[in-house]
Amino acid sequence: MTITVCIKWVLPNRDGDERFAGISLADQAAVETGLSVAEALNDTCTVVTVGPPAAEASLRDALACGAHDVVRIDGSADTDSAETARLLAEHCVHSRFIVCGDYSADRGSGSVPALIAARLERGQALGLIDVRIVGESLSVVRRLDGGRREKLSIVGPAVISVEGSVARLRRASLRATLAAGEAHINVITNDGSGALRRNPETVPPRPYRPRARVVPSPSGSSALDRVRQITDTSSSKGHGETVVLSPEDAASRILESLRAWGYLADSAT
Amino acid sequence: MMTSPTQHDADIIVVGAGPAGSCAAIAAARAGKSVILIERGPFPGSKNMYGGVVYPRILDELVPSWWETMPVQRWVVKRSTMLLSDSGALNIDFRANSWGAPPYNGATAYRPDFDNWLANHAVEAGARLVCSTTVTGLLRDSNGRIQGVSTDRPDGDLHAPIVIACDGVNSFLAKQSGLYPHTDASNFTLGVKETLALPKHVIDERFGVRDNLGVDIEILGGTSGVNGGGFIYTNLDTIALGVVLKLPKLAAQQKRPEQIIAELKRHPAIAPLIEGAEVKEYSAHVIPEAGLDMMPTMVADGMLVAGDAAAMCLAAGIWLEGVNFAMASGMYAGQAAAEAIAKNDVSSRGLSGYTDRLEKSFVLRDHRKLRKVPHLVLSDRVQHKYPAFVAGVVERVFRVDNPHPKPGVRRIVREERKKAGIGLLDLLRDGWTGMRGFG
Amino acid sequence: MSSTARIERDNAWPEISFEERIGTAEFRIHEKAHITVNGDSCRGCTTRECVVACPANLFVPTSDGGILFNYENCFECGTCYLVCNKEGAISWTYPEGGYGIVFHRT
Known part of the structure; x- marks a missing residue:
């Protein structure tokens, strides 16, 4: 009550x-x-x-x-x-x-x-x-x-x-x-x-502030391998990720990613 | 031994969401710093009043194409300087219709609109704005180092490594931190103003403008013997009419501010412009008028001072500017504060990027160049003798006094100068100061 | 007759009373005064700068030589403490956040 x-x-x-x-x-x-x-x-x-x-x-x-x-x-x-x-x-x-x-x-x-x-x-x-x-x-x-x-x-x-x-x-x-x-x-x-x-929760956007990203030191045996590891686009993983979720969970997952990438402020409440 | 680091609520606290504070917040937030912007009014601009013209060129840096969204009353395309004697007036007009199109020059605007608009940009940039909150003092650690501010709300202390004081002409923060020794009344003027309502087409006709184009009139003389000046600015469907009065003289003259406005309104050169207008709002504010000579120290460990709090109004006769100086100084303070946070040095040395920027820009260069002008403009001779003298000369030059032949101009000047009681040496000296001052 | 002419001119374009004038501004009045005036200091003051200069006309001389002060319609401009020559006569702060003068078209 x-x-x-x-x-x-x-x-x-x-x-x-x-x-x-x-x-x-x-x-x-x-x-x-x-x-x-x-x-x-x-x-x-x-x-x-x-x-x-x-x-x-x-x-x-x-x-x-x-x-x-x-x-x-x-x-x-x-x-x-x-x-x-x-x-x-x-x-x-x-x-x-x-x-x-x-x-x-x-x-x-x-x-x-x-x-x-x-x-x-x-x-x-x-x-x-x-x-x-x-x-x-x-x-x-x-x-x-x-x-x-x-x-x-x-x-x-x-x-x-x-x-x-x-x-x-x-x-x-x-x-x-x-x-x-x-x-x-x-x-x-x-x-x-x-x-x-x-209505579902809405989150205001903010100016894009990329998070600092940790780049691990390359671990090839030769210098060429190490350089390739950092610079070669063919081997990099990219952002893409496919998941199958319910609409509610998918929305939360998207918000979570946007936060991690720096598009949204850290959880406000 | 290091004292344990305080938990900070933000990187930078900006006190006052006027033009200086909002620009400081925009600049610092854009540089990626967390900013809290504190305003004592219920919304930004609610405590603010001015003569009436904003020159927003400096906003090119912070708000590109600002003219598309700024809440403008009229774009100023006509500037007049009016010299009033008891019954006469000399009017010098300049018109530039190019000022009525992008990128524009100056505009009349209501401060509760303009300041609110600018503060919204600070919020969009990521600053956290909190209104209805009065800052009551500075917080210091045991070493006396500034740590933030206290406010009049419960649980109201806020901690941050840098405080930017944009708390206006009465700046209690600058005074409390010992940065502001020049609080003598002679450095200040009181501005009182009436917002007078008239239909738009009547304003258009009387002032010779149309659409959203407007007029800015600065008046010398007509302030009932109190040193100061007057102004008239056109808004869309109101006219801002007011006087600026030197405080010690006002107190000594036994004439109240609203009487001085009333007398100005009755002047034969002014009355026809405002006939039938209804007073919509009466307002008053103090202006820091003495320019460079009254400016406080602007940087301390953990603190910067900007805008009117740093006495940045430029009151130099034909130039009456303040909002632009406030916006620029605020922006530079925000940039310098962000820099200091980035290099982890918030001491006055780490914050010295602020004064460097002020020195390099128009903010201090204009003030240095025009250092002597505010005193000259408010001096007794310029105030009480020159308007009548000039109006007298012009009156006699244009008077047709047949059957007498026209007298020589030099003779008129000599006779009118004597009649006004102006010594030749004084005239030459003031002329010289003026020439050098306006350089 | 000059006095008649004066009256006619005033009628043609009447000035508003001070109450009407101050009534055009919005004041959100707090129950606590943000400015206080120490009447004892004022009793010895002959110059009374505040009475003349305050744009809101908040300082009123009383018959016994003191000063009556109202804080309600204050513009928060600072004129009074700047012109006052008596140390400690006026203690001046801003009103609580959200209260006091609220300008609309200034």
Whole structure:
């Protein structure tokens, strides 16, 4: 049973410039809440978003802050609430707590958490202004009409959404930030039929940096033999190698060779 | 006894992803070294502001055909120098339409765009960029040798044999390492600027340009009696208008920077250019203005200083350049650092390839040649007396004062010189300094 | 009448207020101040360079002879510590990474 945090990466309204994109304060508080709850309950924390590839920047931030896993469900930045909730819910089936921000950076309706709860038939406590961990359950405060407050104790599984004031997102360590910059992000695509498919690992190329190659000293009896051994192309083995493997294993084998030849960085994670 | 070698996080740490830092990172990463590039803003360029023109020729070495991808506002094809008196203006224009085609000359660009673009090249070259991280100091081993930097993130120490400080005009790293003694306010100017929005066709009409061609106007006078200067640059649908103000004079004059901008905007020669424009962004930055005389020591054991951190802005009247000096010095620092790693000598001697390159290139040669010019340009006479004097002379030369006959030019010059309170000897001396300085 | 003419000219092309001016720039404000001003040092200062020179107008003289300082809308330019003549009056650092001024079109 993991803790899943759902965030929404939002482009700024005016120019749609990715440099100014990000997640809301409430979503940041959700990430912090998810991380603290996971730590207290000795559980794992997964951060999920529905968005385009650029949204991975926010997932990397979450990874740097200590999320155990991050997942991007491929979708456009303006996927509607019902569809977003459907995609997220499918990914949250096994979660003990699903934590959301109570509003996104583009100030939507805040309905996604409720829709997730409905789909999964879970209890919900939305618009929380305080979250404490008491033993195995959560003690939370919810804002009601007329300035009143409601105190709840939540055992889970349940969906909660938090206001931005609930927690301040921790500052990621430098090492974790550097590692997150190169980490592999799980991407799930919707193939049109509604089914979700996890994409294979992709590895970014880098400028070709050939590895130093050890050339053994030639071992012929005469000088001519030794010279021939180094220079003669007819006797050299070349790179070719034929193996028969399953597609997955073949892909790994190719990556391994590319690494060995210096086309890819050493295993990033 | 040798101390046990520290575990290094990279070969080279570059502090600051501005033009100097990104070029240092590109050069070092291309030479096969592992580089970490640290930026305190949320993205490269987010803390950076300037007058407005980049001269990217030096990028030919690092980013071939840079003009095809660089985020340009307009290619500068017209340069004007404007002398402002209280109500008059003398304008000297030069136009070269060839600057509007490859391989180009200079361009206006927004720094948050340009710097971000350049930093992406560093990442593509293999440097690891980490943003939103402020470097707080240098790490040293027990012998005082620089070992890396500390940052404001948890677990934030980074170790590397070489640190390249490209941390801008306030360079705390250069100051902390004792390389930067010239921190007197008189070496600095404050630049304040408004980004003013106007429709593109209005800018085209008012400045006599079209398509993506633009104008660069340097202004002498018009800064309300505070030593400095002004500038106007055309972007695609905005105008960058600002003033550069000598710090001690600004503090003494009891006039605030935005008032000085407002007065410049009201000048009869400027007002029609910007009429109806809306302020889109107000910005400010300090400029190292004193050139060679304020430059720090640029090499120490395990450390190099480049860009504004090394006071590389060239503020020599008709030439106002900085980004090109930053890019070149950064590139040379990156190359020299990679060399030092390769030959396993990161002492100041091992890193001396940096100063060799600076001395051989335009970076220090221009600064040496124009050493006296920044002082001359900001001197009281050039600032307060010459603009009115020159404008007065030209006004009388062109004034038709019939029925009086035209006076001789020599007489006008003598009378206007006296009216402006300029001694003949001073004029000759400044002329001589200028001639020698601009050589 | 020159004063009327002046007003007309101002109306034809109104200057914006300082609040509007500073409002055009984006500041991501951190809860902790990155610059602190030691009011005791300022009390004896007659020249008040910072009040005039700070482009963000963050230094405000108080009636009791001190200086009120706000760090929120700071350009991080360095002008204040460069012009200040009182040793130790201004302690200056950059804000935490990711916070402070964020330029868009400069």
